[in-house]
Amino acid sequence: MKQIHLAAQLPGIHNTTVWSDPRSESQIDVESFIKLARTAERGKFDFFFLAEGLRLREHKGRVHDLDVVGRPEGLTVLSALAGVTTRLGLAATVNATFNEPYEVARRLATLDHLSEGRAAWNVVTSFDAFTGENFRRGGFLAEADRYTRAAEFLATARELWDSWGAGDVLADRAAGEFIRPAAGEFTHQGQHFDISGRFSTPRGPQGHPVVIQAGESEEGREFAAAEADVIFSKYDDLDQARAFYRDVKRRLAAYGRAPGDLLIIPSATYVLGDTEEEAAERAAAITRAQVGPRTALTFVEAVWGHDLSGYDPDGPLPDIEPAPDNLVLKGHSTFRKDRAATARRWRGIADERKLSIRELVIEVTGRQTFVGTPRTVADAIDTFVRTDGADGFVLVPHLTPGLDDFVDSVVPLLQEKGVFRADYTGTTLRDHLGLAPRTGAPRTEKEAS
Amino acid sequence: MTSLHLAVALDGAGWHPAAWRAPDARPAELFTAGYWADLVTEAERGLLDFVTIEDELALQTASLHLPDQRTDQVRGRLDAVLLAARLAPLTSRIGLVPTANVTHTEPFHISTGIATLDHASHGRAGWRPQIASRAADAAHFGRRATPQLTSEDVQDSTLIAARLLELFGEASDVVETVRRLWDSWEDDAEIRDAATGRFIDRDKLHHIDFEGDRFRVRGPSITPRSPQGQPVVTSLAHAVTPYEFAARSVDVVYITPHTHDEVVTVTAQVQEAQRTVGRTGAPLKVFADLVVLLDDEPGAAAGRTARLDELAGTPLTSDARIYTGSAAGLADLLLDWRDAGLDGFRLRPGALPHDLRGITRRLVPELQRRGAFRTAYTATTLRGHLGLSRPASRYAVPR
Numbered sequence: 001m002k003q004i005h006l007a008a009q010l011p012g013i014h015n016t017t018v019w020s021d022p023r024s025e026s027q028i029d030v031e032s033f034i035k036l037a038r039t040a041e042r043g044k045f046d047f048f049f050l051a052e053g054l055r056l057r058e059h060k061g062r063v064h065d066l067d068v069v070g071r072p073e074g075l076t077v078l079s080a081l082a083g084v085t086t087r088l089g090l091a092a093t094v095n096a097t098f099n100e101p102y103e104v105a106r107r108l109a110t111l112d113h114l115s116e117g118r119a120a121w122n123v124v125t126s127f128d129a130f131t132g133e134n135f136r137r138g139g140f141l142a143e144a145d146r147y148t149r150a151a152e153f154l155a156t157a158r159e160l161w162d163s164w165g166a167g168d169v170l171a172d173r174a175a176g177e178f179i180r181p182a183a184g185e186f187t188h189q190g191q192h193f194d195i196s197g198r199f200s201t202p203r204g205p206q207g208h209p210v211v212i213q214a215g216e217s218e219e220g221r222e223f224a225a226a227e228a229d230v231i232f233s234k235y236d237d238l239d240q241a242r243a244f245y246r247d248v249k250r251r252l253a254a255y256g257r258a259p260g261d262l263l264i265i266p267s268a269t270y271v272l273g274d275t276e277e278e279a280a281e282r283a284a285a286i287t288r289a290q291v292g293p294r295t296a297l298t299f300v301e302a303v304w305g306h307d308l309s310g311y312d313p314d315g316p317l318p319d320i321e322p323a324p325d326n327l328v329l330k331g332h333s334t335f336r337k338d339r340a341a342t343a344r345r346w347r348g349i350a351d352e353r354k355l356s357i358r359e360l361v362i363e364v365t366g367r368q369t370f371v372g373t374p375r376t377v378a379d380a381i382d383t384f385v386r387t388d389g390a391d392g393f394v395l396v397p398h399l400t401p402g403l404d405d406f407v408d409s410v411v412p413l414l415q416e417k418g419v420f421r422a423d424y425t426g427t428t429l430r431d432h433l434g435l436a437p438r439t440g441a442p443r444t445e446k447e448a449s
Numbered sequence: 450m451t452s453l454h455l456a457v458a459l460d461g462a463g464w465h466p467a468a469w470r471a472p473d474a475r476p477a478e479l480f481t482a483g484y485w486a487d488l489v490t491e492a493e494r495g496l497l498d499f500v501t502i503e504d505e506l507a508l509q510t511a512s513l514h515l516p517d518q519r520t521d522q523v524r525g526r527l528d529a530v531l532l533a534a535r536l537a538p539l540t541s542r543i544g545l546v547p548t549a550n551v552t553h554t555e556p557f558h559i560s561t562g563i564a565t566l567d568h569a570s571h572g573r574a575g576w577r578p579q580i581a582s583r584a585a586d587a588a589h590f591g592r593r594a595t596p597q598l599t600s601e602d603v604q605d606s607t608l609i610a611a612r613l614l615e616l617f618g619e620a621s622d623v624v625e626t627v628r629r630l631w632d633s634w635e636d637d638a639e640i641r642d643a644a645t646g647r648f649i650d651r652d653k654l655h656h657i658d659f660e661g662d663r664f665r666v667r668g669p670s671i672t673p674r675s676p677q678g679q680p681v682v683t684s685l686a687h688a689v690t691p692y693e694f695a696a697r698s699v700d701v702v703y704i705t706p707h708t709h710d711e712v713v714t715v716t717a718q719v720q721e722a723q724r725t726v727g728r729t730g731a732p733l734k735v736f737a738d739l740v741v742l743l744d745d746e747p748g749a750a751a752g753r754t755a756r757l758d759e760l761a762g763t764p765l766t767s768d769a770r771i772y773t774g775s776a777a778g779l780a781d782l783l784l785d786w787r788d789a790g791l792d793g794f795r796l797r798p799g800a801l802p803h804d805l806r807g808i809t810r811r812l813v814p815e816l817q818r819r820g821a822f823r824t825a826y827t828a829t830t831l832r833g834h835l836g837l838s839r840p841a842s843r844y845a846v847p848r
């Protein structure tokens with residue numbers, strides 16, 4: 001029976017996090033992270049996932065103040081979590097544009113050592129020069145070059161991880177040999193990186209940390225098919241998800257890979273109730289908390305490219321033409337492309353169904369993936385995975401840290417069905433994901449031959 | 450009598466190059482969390498102010514300025530900031546001070562990493578900014594050339610400082626940028642005002658707009674202001690240029706005098722550096738670094754050092770004074786040097802865990818008997834241990 005993979009994400013900087021609920025705890029206090037990680041590990045989840053953003057969003061030139069703002073540096077907080085968990089995978093999002101391979105490879109190898117083989121890296125590329133203003137190097141890459149840099153970045157990181165063989169740390173007291181000669185030697189020459197020397201961190205338990213890709217463009221899909229172990233997608237609509245799943249899995253053969261070598265794990269939300277009605281009511285209330293009047297206006301401003309502060313969120317859409325070249329919401333990936341088309345579509349929906357601004361935004365942004373009783377949610381998740389909409393989900397709770405309800409009520413039902421593990425059977429994240437270990441470092445092979 | 454501050458510098462199997470071959474060393478475990486957890490909990494049992502964790506963006510080398518091909522010494526490291534974070538939840542009082550590079554690492558990443566360590570440790574984070582001048586380090590990044598030390602330079606710390614003047618200037622810019630980012634969120638910026646729907650008061654978040662000759666950073670940070678506001682910044686210095694860098698940029702400086710008289714002259718130079726740069730606020734805390742090999746039986750430490758020297762093939766040398774002997778003798782030396790004008794010491798254990806235990810189980814009780822060291826932690830943050838107050842954000846205006 002097809003097994004489901006589950007991950008947990010700490011809710012963060014989107015309007016989907018309902019911080020106004022008194023039960024919502026801190027998004028920065030380490031205790032929130034520890035609580036969610038322990039809950040996820042109690043639920044036998046595959047991994048804990050952290051998103052990254054390297055610049056605070058700005059709306060009309062000022063820091064956006066309606067959503068949760070502020071988060072810790074991912075790899076650092078995950079290292080702390082490695083000390084309070086024993087099996088849970090730890091996945092950090094780390095940008096390939098505003099970092100260098102030597103450092104990122106080293107930090108990921110370190111997390112892999114510190115967690116005994118539970119590290120993962122979500123390789124993302126920045127989408128704007130706006131973010132570049134926080135870095136010495138500035139915003140220096142065109143959109144198309146970002147994936148070529150990301151691909152070369154990842155390839156380089158792999159060369160660095162492979163520069164130490166699994167047995168290169170000898171620690172042989174009697175012989176006085178601490179390492180094998182030439183351990184860590186590397187040379188990489190390419191379009192984006194021309195580096196050489198000695199990599200300073202020995203090979204981690206997984207050899208290569210698990211690699212995750214997030215992004216849906218043609219380039220993103222090819223990059224994932226060639227290189228990634230996991231895709232973090234946003235397709236939580238079953239039909240679209242199946243089409244994406246077929247498309248990506250089809251691409252694997254060209255790279256000599258089998259369908260099981262790349263897992264597709266969309267992000268998903270859930271709302272539970274004792275009855276269907278209760279869950280639906282709760283979902284509606286959550287959506288209204290997520291899309292307040294000012295949030296609704298902000299979204300429409302982001303698409304329209306105008307200051308619409310004079311409009312009533314409970315009134316109709318503005319009758320003015322959109323100016324989608326004007327970026328009023330910076331640092332938000334959703335609104336960076338196709339805003340003219342989005343405006344036409346939104347206007348169509350609003351006109352047809354006579355929706356106010358706020359109703360429209362709830363309609364177009366406020367979808368909950370799984371709503372129902374624990375039983376119906378467990379069934380829906382199972383169906384989604386069994387019919388190849390996905391290989392599992394990254395669950396994002398509405399409240400920080402959240403997830404207890406899911407782990408207590410839905411996970412046991414999935415376990416009963418035999419579609420989710422009753423306990424961990426391995427110790428590394430690669431074990432949990434059913435991925436082959438990365439073995440056979442080139443240098444070791446070279447020595448053997 | 451003021452009580453002195455004590456820190457321990459953790460590095461590999463200890464500061465003797467052959468320490469990893471000592472009978473009680475754990476050389477096969479240097480890349481495991483368990484090894485470091487045992488060390489840092491031992492240091493915390495000894496009520497030490499903080500531990501430092503060494504790092505660099507290259508493989509270790511026996512020579513200051515060039516890589517080597519040796520296989521007989523410890524080679525390989527974990528990232529110090531992440532290692533410190535791994536240790537944070539396992540401890541509750543001791544300060545955690547990793548090294549992070551300022552020449553090749555982005556200031557923004559340093560600022561969020563150390564602030565996160567401060568959040569993860571509830572206020573126990575520090576940082577040692579480190580300059581990298583080796584061409585081999587620069588080749589790992591392929592972005593820039595750095596002034597390379599010559600074999601003549603490395604004989605003399607003043608020549609080193611002169612060669613690296615530009616990098617020290619840049620280091621000041623990096624520390625300034627990091628500190629501004631730490632202040633870029635005022636403490637009470639998060640308001641969660643459900644009535645108006647505002648999560649933060651954006652008037653309390655600030656663009657830092659650092660503009661120097663070498664780089665610009667806009668800000669604000671992505672990470673809210675951390676428990677200490679400003680984590681403790683420390684640096685190691687051997688000459689006037691780095692003393693001035695320390696006076697301008699850090700809270701605690703480690704110096705390497707070899708005699709009581711040198712303590713007097715170097716601390717005077719550090720005072721002078723503070724006047725030269727016009728330091729305001731709390732004066733620099735001055736710690737002396739010492740390599741220590743401790744055994745109470747007469748001759749035992751010397752014998753142990755000799756055995757390690759033999760394994761290493763050369764006698765132990767160091768930039769810092771090497772003390773070999775009993776804990777009581779070390780206590781005498783520390784108190785004598787303290788009276789010459791020091792705030793504390795950073796002890797570099799010759800071999801781990803042996804010499805760390807010598808510090809926590811013999812030296813510390815000896816100092817306590819003499820009324821020169823705390824008998825319990827009285828603060829929960831690193832600034833608290835050091836007697837540093839928590840600064841307000843520089844951007845906070847009285848409202």
Ligand SMILES: Cc1cc2nc3c(=O)[nH]c(=O)nc-3n(C[C@H](O)[C@H](O)[C@H](O)COP(=O)(O)O)c2cc1C
Binds near residue numbers: 050127215216267333
């Ligand atoms: C589910 C999902 C999660 C993402 N998480 C992050 C993130 O945490 N940080 C980030 O900088 N970008 C994130 N991205 C953005 C992607 O890395 C990528 O830059 C963006 O989707 C554009 O890629 P594309 O053109 O292939 O779609 C995410 C994208 C998706 C679909």
